Amino acid sequence: QVTLKESGPVLVKPTETLTLTCTVSGFSLSSGRMGVSWIRQPPGKALEWLAHIFSNDENSYSPSLKSRLTISKDTSKSQVVLTMTNMDPVDTATYYCARVGITVAGPYYYYYMDVWGKGTTVTVSS
């Protein structure tokens, strides 16, 4: 069974750095065509993709947040870590990690987020 679980602080102060950990089970972070993405959702608002890292270590970031984000993985611990610097109250949100599945069918590649964690809520306040 594939599961992902987010962990990290519930409350951070403005200007601090947020570190979130996604612990996965049921699949390996180092093999196969897959990866892990981080997505956030402010209260009452839409989903916003933040970053992803694939099994081959390829990573990518949201252009609007790229300067503040770092994603990394520790395969031995089955963990993907996201850091976000200079936190602001507008960063208050539920943060999700999700497995990115990649299916190859002939000449076509399919990318999708097929398993999600339950999310962790982060509040930014002094």
Place this chain on the structure above:
Amino acid sequence: EIVLTQSPGTLSLSPGERATLSCRASQTVTTSYLAWYQQKPGQAPRLLIYGASSRATGIPDRFSGSGYGTDFSLTISRLEPEDSAVYYCQHYGSSLFTFGPGTKVDI
């Protein structure tokens, strides 16, 4: 960077009715990179459709996706009360993921 627009913002329908949700991309996208998700209040999103028209594992056949180019749609053929949720389209391209703003379906 591709921008996804979804319409309508809210859809209010009765059980048994058909719902058609639209997702429009700001430029032509690769069909196989288009997905749809369902999110119920207090829950994480759930993958419904990938590759614009392929149902994910365990998704009822009343959910179907179609489209190509810049215009895509999600159809729920016979609404059930548990289909009340927000539905998001998503695209992957140029190593970036993008979500649409969502359509809320009230039943």
